[in-house]
Amino acid sequence: xxxLAELRAIRERMEKQIDLxxxxxxxxxxxVGMATCGIAAGARPVLNAxxxxxxxxxxxxxxxxxxxxxxxxxxxxxxxxxxxxxxxxTYVKMTPDKVASIVSEHLVNxxxxxxxxxxAAE
Amino acid sequence: xKEIALYTLDIAxxxxxxxxxxxxxxxxxxxxxxxxxxxxxxKGMEPELLARVSDPFxxxxxxxxxxxxxxxxxxxxEQAGGCFAIQSTAGVGTTVEASFQADxxxxxxxxxxxxxxxxxxxxxxxxxxxxxxxxxxxEIGLDTRQLREELGDGISLAxxxxxxxxxxxxxxxxxxxRENKGMKA
Numbered sequence: 255x256x257x258l259a260e261l262r263a264i265r266e267r268m269e270k271q272i273d274l275x276x277x278x279x280x281x282x283x284x285x286v287g288m289a290t291c292g293i294a295a296g297a298r299p300v301l302n303a304x305x306x307x308x309x310x311x312x313x314x315x316x317x318x319x320x321x322x323x324x325x326x327x328x329x330x331x332x333x334x335x336x337x338x339x340x341x342x343x344t345y346v347k348m349t350p351d352k353v354a355s356i357v358s359e360h361l362v363n364x365x366x367x368x369x370x371x372x373x374a375a376e
Numbered sequence: 377x378k379e380i381a382l383y384t385l386d387i388a389x390x391x392x393x394x395x396x397x398x399x400x401x402x403x404x405x406x407x408x409x410x411x412x413x414x415x416x417x418x419k420g421m422e423p424e425l426l427a428r429v430s431d432p433f434x435x436x437x438x439x440x441x442x443x444x445x446x447x448x449x450x451x452x453x454e455q456a457g458g459c460f461a462i463q464s465t466a467g468v469g470t471t472v473e474a475s476f477q478a479d480x481x482x483x484x485x486x487x488x489x490x491x492x493x494x495x496x497x498x499x500x501x502x503x504x505x506x507x508x509x510x511x512x513x514x515e516i517g518l519d520t521r522q523l524r525e526e527l528g529d530g531i532s533l534a535x536x537x538x539x540x541x542x543x544x545x546x547x548x549x550x551x552x553x554r555e556n557k558g559m560k561a
Binding site: 268301319 | 386445522538
């Protein structure tokens, strides 16, 4: 059974890492729409999957965050990826099983997964 | 929405938008009823807005004149033999309460409360949140003050490693509560 004291161990480990998520301009941002429309369409497991993948691969230059309604509710769950210096990429009708390939292809290798983008859906 | 946990996540986002610093989420399962209470100390509402707020054509959003969170919850509760109430005072905060009749055929399952509570914190890591889930005599919960005591000030609750730990912790607690009551998820 887990106890809150385990958080202290996480803290000690994180404080040792000097490269702890530096807040810089060169960070990749993953933004998940978490308004009523997104939540109803299944955004919660998608956001969870991003957190798990980013943690598993220890991607220190990636921030996963949440936003409200992006405005195309029928295509929810929607995820926007901002890579510094590049145009925003919008992924639509997201599911947890699409997350791993977006993380490995787009966030790590810099190749947009075209088939999941809003351009391919419309 | 398929779960009471998803309504919880949705309605609690309103509190964050209303600049709440403290949030109390209580889910009580007793005597055949499931009651969800979300109380915040956000900016609250004037009586005029409060009166219109469970109408789907009301929103504080400026992009489109519709908001569906509260009307959906109200509908879900009333369809499941329950009721819906909202109290708010401008400058003080807002409390939303929805109850469901647990054995009603249209009562949604409680669902993944651990997932909803942790993602709420991931989106608003500065929030002081107390969460209590009661089932009869048994009770589990989470208090962000206790988490921060262990973590210190330097580490955000939104760190993936931290928030995933909190989720696993809460999932374990929820499972214990269900075992205790012989309840279904």
